[in-house]
Amino acid sequence: MHDVNYNHEHELKKHDFLGCCQDCQHSLEIIKPHIMAFAERIGRYDEEALKALGPDDLYRLFLLLDDLAHMDAGPHLAGLILDEPDIRSVLPAIRAYYNTFFSIHEVHLAEKLIESPAPWETLKSFPLYPRYEVLVKNQIELTRIDSGSRLVFIGCGPVPSSLILLNHLAGVRCVGLDVSEDAVNWSRKVVRCLGLEKEIEIVRGDETLLREFDWDMVLVAAMADPKARIFNNLRLIMQERGKTDTLVFFRTYTGMRAILHEPVTEEEIEGFRIVRTFYPTGRVNNTIVAAKLDE
Structure with a gap:
């Protein structure tokens, strides 16, 4: 080693x-x-x-x-x-x-x-927890999310920290999507151990499952790929369902933080226009971007 x-x-x-x-x-x-x-x-x-x-x-x-x-x-x-x-x-x-x-x-x-x-105390002792908390508070400020809103998160991972905090801090009802069976199994267990199974649903699948859920907004994880396919499907589904004025949020990397992950490009979000950007401060990694379909 x-x-x-x-x-x-x-x-x-x-x-x-x-x-x-x-x-x-x-x-x-x-x-x-x-x-x-x-x-x-x-x-x-x-x-x-x-x-x-x-x-x-x-x-x-x-x-x-x-x-x-x-x-x-x-x-x-x-x-x-x-x-x-x-x-x-x-x-x-x-x-x-x-x-x-x-x-x-x-x-x-x-x-x-x-x-x-x-488990809640264990989660809060996690070294990166303060960053997730600031990131989600930034998201709440950017979106002015109402309690009871329903959000679908594409690429929730094994620990759906964003969904946990969105529910904990703003009362948002959430669906987490992930294509990995292992990630979904872990995520469901984590949600259950925190007592949030009635508030957060974890489903295996990709963004095309948005056709099957009721939702008010979509959040695309920074590591959810490929972005071009995800946003193309989002555009089609939003048009099909008459959600042409619905906000889509995605996380990306800007400045030196782009050393961590390839930033989202204009080509990848073709068909969407950016309406607001929230740049990170401190040790938060992700820039949060709000977008809508092009008119």
């Missing part, structure tokens, strides 16, 4: 960036070795090696990437960094790691919640 302890040779320090806003090329030269070092580090792990790590070691490895994603870089510098040829060449491996980390880490969390005598 490989050591996941932080290598201080590659540690980013705040003083490295003093005055760097006037010299983006210099900033790129500072940041590039850290990104390349992380890519080299995660290249030592295949999926089985990541699964073999304990939850704490897995999380510490994730924090190295998380620090890179939350560097204080403006849009121009972030674009310059992520478009640098060597960095661009390792982005697929970094983004694949990020997806794998969450699929493994959420299963660890699901196991802890199901085994816990106090």
Whole structure:
């Protein structure tokens, strides 16, 4: 098993960036070795090696990437960094790691919640819980969701944290969709252990199941793919059902956070127009976008 302890040779320090806003090329030269070092580090792990790590070691490895994603870089510098040829060449491996980390880490969390005598307390002690809470509060502010609204979430994953918090904070009734049988099984168990099975329904399937549910709004997970197919089906279903004025929300990655996952493109949401964007602050990863069908 490989050591996941932080290598201080590659540690980013705040003083490295003093005055760097006037010299983006210099900033790129500072940041590039850290990104390349992380890519080299995660290249030592295949999926089985990541699964073999304990939850704490897995999380510490994730924090190295998380620090890179939350560097204080403006849009121009972030674009310059992520478009640098060597960095661009390792982005697929970094983004694949990020997806794998969450699929493994959420299963660890699901196991802890199901085994816990106090699952709500266990959920709130989860290190990423404060981020999910801020993200969902941003979603509530963006949408001004009414209690009793019904939301369908495409790509809910093994722990449907967003649905849990939308119900807990705003009384939203939810349906979570996921194409993975394992994710659906875990998600149902998590919802049950939290006592929310009457408020949150978990269903296996993709966005085409929206034809079968009653819903007021749709949320597309940041990791739900392929986006082009999802939005094309959403457009067709909304037209069929006369929901042409209904809001669709999706999560994406902007700025340096795009190191984590490919951002949603204009081509992928063809047929929709963006009506509002809520950019993240602090350690929240996702930008929230509200969209409607083109008139």
